[in-house]
Amino acid sequence: MMSTILKIDRLSHRYSSTWAVRDINLEVGHAGVIGLLGSNGAGKSTTMNIICGVLNQTEGTVYVNGLDIRQQPEQAKREIGFLPQNPPVYTDLTVDEYLHYAAQLRHIEKSKVRKAVEEAKERVGISHFSSRLIGNLSGGYRQRVGIAQAIIHKPKLVVMDEPTNGLDPNQLIEARKLIREIGQDHTVLLSSHILSEVHLLCREIVMIEGGRVIFSDTMEAFNNYVQPHxxxxxxxxxxxxxxxxxxxxxxxxxxxxxxxxxxxxxxxxxxxxxxxxxxxxxxxxxxxxxxxxxxxxxxxxxxxxxxxx
Ligand SMILES: Nc1ncnc2c1ncn2[C@@H]1O[C@H](COP(=O)(O)OP(=O)(O)OP(=O)(O)O)[C@@H](O)[C@H]1O
Missing domain, CATH: 3.30.70.1560 (Alpha-L RNA-binding motif)
Known part of the structure; x- marks a missing residue:
């Protein structure tokens, strides 16, 4: 039977009196990149922050690998890697210092930290910048450091909030290539406001607007939907x-x-x-x-x- 990595059940969230997310449902059971597409203010960050346990929802439930993020936050968070919209990448630390710190935050056993850091760096192609200050890296490489911290504990689900925002065209190509690779053995939920990007990267697409899902299906179904007539x-x-x-x-x-x-x-x-x-x-x-x-x-x-x- 297919195991469910992420299940969102009737999720709604309200900031004071305004609903930012209304009745979102989603179930994802395998590796691959899933695109959460919506224009500015559609509710993408709110949804992602709830999935990652950064924000408590008003209604509904989020399960990660079968664990309710509110009831069992510690266990559920072990299965989640998060690259927020503004990653907390400390500019005055070296890549190694920062990733060691990230590994500790993820409760990786002391004896396994070094290996985890090396593997994450290798995965995102930053091994040659180990002792470089993060502040001296280009935007594209900083973003890779952000991705490295998100995968350091080998989570089942990697959530990336607008990961290509602000990158120049070359960095964009490299970042998309890396995200595609990460999607080969993780479930990646990526948000974007660019349909062509989601089209390029994702196996499934969830479009939200005004906090509600307006389309949710495979990319193949979407392509059929937009077939020329x-x-x-x-x-x-x-x-x-x-x-x-x-x-x-x-x-x-x-x-x-x-x-x-x-x-x-x-x-x-x-x-x-x-x-x-x-x-x-x-x-x-x-x-x-x-x-x-x-x-x-x-x-x-x-x-x-x-x-x-
Ligand atoms: N802390 C907050 N307090 C009040 N309203 C908020 C807060 N954060 C977001 N909102 C509102 O909730 C709605 C959804 O915002 P959200 O940031 O989730 O959208 P988004 O799709 O991620 O947009 P963006 O791409 O601009 O980040 C918007 O109307 C926004 O103004």
Missing amino acids: SVLARMEQPPTAAELQQISGVSNVEFLSDRQVRIYFDGDESITERIVAASVQHGWRLREIKLDKGLLDDIFKQLSIQSLQ
């Missing part, structure tokens, strides 16, 4: 809508201008080949044809708007 075509001598509708699979036709037409279809994308063939046969002089796949971030906006209606 229309193509855009430009022709010099376009046919009538009725002629286009005779092509097998075409469900609807919308002229955007004299020469530009959006053709809706059912079924797979091979419709483009049939349109090209019909154009050649009837002399429609097709100049351009492309799948009308909405931009990922537009889809996210659309889902957010739908959720507010």
Whole structure:
């Protein structure tokens, strides 16, 4: 039977009178990266802080490896590594000093601390900076130190709150590569406000907006959900809508201008080949044809708007 690493059951949280998180449910049973996607103020940090036992929820329960984070916080926290939005990485300590300190906080046995520190450094590629002051590291390497402290005790669940925020393009590529690697043998819950990032990194996606889940499924299901259902075509001598509708699979036709037409279809994308063939046969002089796949971030906006209606 699949063991559940993280289970969130009807989680709600209120800061004074305002609800920041409403009725969130989630169950994750295996390794891989799960994306918690939402715009600013959607409730990502609140959810993550509750999962990691930093904040006590108003309602609902969080289980990590079957342990209730409120009832058995010490045991549950052994299974969690946390990289908060602003990691407490001390700039006046060396990498080794800081990671030794982190290992102590995680109650790693004294005799095993050195090995744990070495392994964590190696895992995130910072062994060559062991005696470097953290304050003298680049943002990308500081972030790696933050990830090293999150995995030092080999937790089952690693929670990362917007881990790529503020990184430059090169650091971003490296950080994403590392997160993907960590996801190979940990369950990683990562928050982001960038859909393309979640799309790139995650096996599953949970979108939240206004504290509520608006979409939750595998990335594969999300891709199917956003499958294109229309193509855009430009022709010099376009046919009538009725002629286009005779092509097998075409469900609807919308002229955007004299020469530009959006053709809706059912079924797979091979419709483009049939349109090209019909154009050649009837002399429609097709100049351009492309799948009308909405931009990922537009889809996210659309889902957010739908959720507010
Ligand atoms: N300590 C607090 N006291 C009162 N309200 C808060 C507090 N922390 C967060 N909030 C509010 O709760 C809501 C959710 O905030 P949260 O920080 O969880 O969102 P987020 O998705 O992580 O956003 P961001 O990406 O900006 O960090 C927001 O409306 C925010 O203003």
